[in-house]
Amino acid sequence: MFHKWPKYTVVFFSVLLMCLPGFSIHAQTVKHIVVIDPAHGGEETGNIGIDKVAEKNLTLAIALALQTELARESNMEVILTRDSDKTLSLDERKNNITKIKPDMVLSLHINAGFGKTSSGFELYYPGFKNVNVPRKSGKKDVVGAENKHLNDTVKLARLVQKNLDGLFPRKSRGLRDAGVPLAEGPSVPVLVVELGFATNPDDKKKLASDKTQKEIARALAKSIKSFF
Numbered sequence: 001m002f003h004k005w006p007k008y009t010v011v012f013f014s015v016l017l018m019c020l021p022g023f024s025i026h027a028q029t030v031k032h033i034v035v036i037d038p039a040h041g042g043e044e045t046g047n048i049g050i051d052k053v054a055e056k057n058l059t060l061a062i063a064l065a066l067q068t069e070l071a072r073e074s075n076m077e078v079i080l081t082r083d084s085d086k087t088l089s090l091d092e093r094k095n096n097i098t099k100i101k102p103d104m105v106l107s108l109h110i111n112a113g114f115g116k117t118s119s120g121f122e123l124y125y126p127g128f129k130n131v132n133v134p135r136k137s138g139k140k141d142v143v144g145a146e147n148k149h150l151n152d153t154v155k156l157a158r159l160v161q162k163n164l165d166g167l168f169p170r171k172s173r174g175l176r177d178a179g180v181p182l183a184e185g186p187s188v189p190v191l192v193v194e195l196g197f198a199t200n201p202d203d204k205k206k207l208a209s210d211k212t213q214k215e216i217a218r219a220l221a222k223s224i225k226s227f228f
């Protein structure tokens with residue numbers, strides 16, 4: 001019988017109802033958006049290393065396993081930059097990320113060394129000096145946002161380091177502040193994980209195994225869950 005009430009009464013009660021504790025459509029439907037970026041793809045194979053399995057296939061397999069791990073989380077929406085073996089340029093990835101505006105981006109890579117001895121995982125994040133801050137209006141806000149993104153990235157990096165360390169003891173090569181091309185443009189936290197070396201026989205064998213891929217996915221999923 002709303003139509004018989006004066007319009008402002010309806011508006012007043014509607015607003016009052018929305019202010020009641022527990023009546024928050026917003027809190028219930030807003031999810032943390034996580035973008036998983038399996039690096040390379042299609043014509044761009046990435047590192048090939050010591051056997052025929054290319055970096056692009058390993059990053060995709062691990063990204064898909066990670067998506068499966070996180071699919072059960074009702075408070076998260078997981079989006080992959082690619083879910084098949086397709087060519088995707090850096091600009092396409094960045095434009096998609098800018099549109100999606102995720103809470104975080106986890107970019108997965110496989111490293112390569114000059115010899116066969118390099119082994120283990122490395123984490124890269126763009127430190128403050130590596131983040132573009134536009135000089136124009138709103139600089140203060142941009143700096144504030146970039147500070148938050150940096151804090152978030154470091155927090156996630158520490159969690160990933162801890163959980164991967166549990167899987168690959170003493171294999172951490174550290175957390176490095178470096179320029180991350182994927183983070184240049186989209187104003188969101190971006191963490192790059194180099195999961196091992198394609199040029200190391202041991203690393204490569206592990207990375208190509210279904211078992212290790214799932215273990216890595218679980219370790220990364222655990223880190224993301226702890227982060228939120």
Ligand SMILES: [Zn+2]
Nearest residue numbers: 039046109110
């Ligand atoms: Zn790569």
